[in-house]
Amino acid sequence: MAAYSFSVIGVLVLCLLSILLAIHSGSSKGRAGALSGPVLPADDDNLLYRIDRVHMNAVEALPPFVVASVLAMMVRVSAGALATLVWVYVAIRLIHVVVYLRGGKAAKGGDIRTILYVSGALVNVVLIATTAVATIR
Numbered sequence: 001m002a003a004y005s006f007s008v009i010g011v012l013v014l015c016l017l018s019i020l021l022a023i024h025s026g027s028s029k030g031r032a033g034a035l036s037g038p039v040l041p042a043d044d045d046n047l048l049y050r051i052d053r054v055h056m057n058a059v060e061a062l063p064p065f066v067v068a069s070v071l072a073m074m075v076r077v078s079a080g081a082l083a084t085l086v087w088v089y090v091a092i093r094l095i096h097v098v099v100y101l102r103g104g105k106a107a108k109g110g111d112i113r114t115i116l117y118v119s120g121a122l123v124n125v126v127l128i129a130t131t132a133v134a135t136i137r
Contacts, residue, residue: 015062022055
């Protein structure tokens with residue numbers, strides 16, 4: 001398992017990001033006097049909404065990537081290839097968090113958010129395909 005150290009650390013960074021965003025979302029709601037649950041108005045101009053949404057995005061993106069990463073280790077995908085995919089995905093997720101929390105035009109959708117979403121999805125698809133190929137070898 002030592003061969004996968006960089007991949008494991010990357011996956012743990014994604015898990016930690018999700019936890020930190022949960023804390024940030026909860027504390028932001030508490031300071032604003034908002035109830036737990038969905039934030040209204042659901043508008044990208046609303047910072048509280050963006051904090052909650054970026055947390056939910058992180059939570060939604062985590063399971064498929066973590067499952068595929070663990071399976072990749074189990075079927076012995078190349079440690080270097082897996083680490084590359086994991087850290088590219090970590091970078092995409094971190095950039096997404098920064099872009100969305102910063103607000104402005106980029107947070108309202110369009111090119112940057114679309115590129116980040118599609119890039120993350122493609123990395124995940126490549127990871128799943130790589131794992132599938134390693135499984136049948």
